[in-house]
Amino acid sequence: MIVAFSISPSAADDTGGVSEAVARAVQVVRESGLPNETNAMFTNIEGEWDEVMAxxxxxxxxxxxxxxxxxxxxxxxxxxxxxxxxxxxxxxxxKALEQ
Structure with a gap:
C-alpha cells in the first residue's frame, strides 16, 4: 500500500511556520527504512498496512x-x-506522456 499523509501541528513558530515540527515527522519516516518521498504538500510511504500505519x-x-x-x-x-x-x-x- 501507498499512503500519502500530511501532519500539521496546531501551534506554529513565531513566523507562522511549521517546518521544524514537520521535519521531525519526516525524520521518523526516513528512519523507518520504508520507501518514501516528501514533496511540498505530503509525505508518501510504501509498505504493508501495519508497518505503514505504525x-x-x-x-x-x-x-x-x-x-x-x-x-x-x-x-x-x-x-x-x-x-x-x-x-x-x-x-x-x-511513459504514457511520451506516446
Missing part, C-alpha cells in the same frame, strides 16, 4: 510532543500483491 502513528506522536493538537490528512492506495508502486505509478504516467 510509522504514521510515530510521526504524529513526535509532532504531538511539541503541539497540544495535531491535524492528520491521510490518503491510501491499497493494492494487495503490488510493491514498488511508489515509483512505478509515476513511471507509467511518464
Amino acid at each position: 510509522v504514521v502513528k510515530r510521526a504524529v506522536d513526535v509532532v504531538a510532543e511539541t503541539s497540544p493538537r495535531v491535524g492528520l490528512v491521510l490518503k491510501a492506495d491499497i493494492r494487495p500483491g503490488h510493491a514498488g508502486e511508489l515509483t512505478a505509478k509515476v513511471e507509467r504516467v511518464e
Whole structure:
C-alpha cells in the first residue's frame, strides 16, 4: 500500500511556520527504512498496512510532543500483491506522456 499523509501541528513558530515540527515527522519516516518521498504538500510511504500505519502513528506522536493538537490528512492506495508502486505509478504516467 501507498499512503500519502500530511501532519500539521496546531501551534506554529513565531513566523507562522511549521517546518521544524514537520521535519521531525519526516525524520521518523526516513528512519523507518520504508520507501518514501516528501514533496511540498505530503509525505508518501510504501509498505504493508501495519508497518505503514505504525510509522504514521510515530510521526504524529513526535509532532504531538511539541503541539497540544495535531491535524492528520491521510490518503491510501491499497493494492494487495503490488510493491514498488511508489515509483512505478509515476513511471507509467511518464511513459504514457511520451506516446
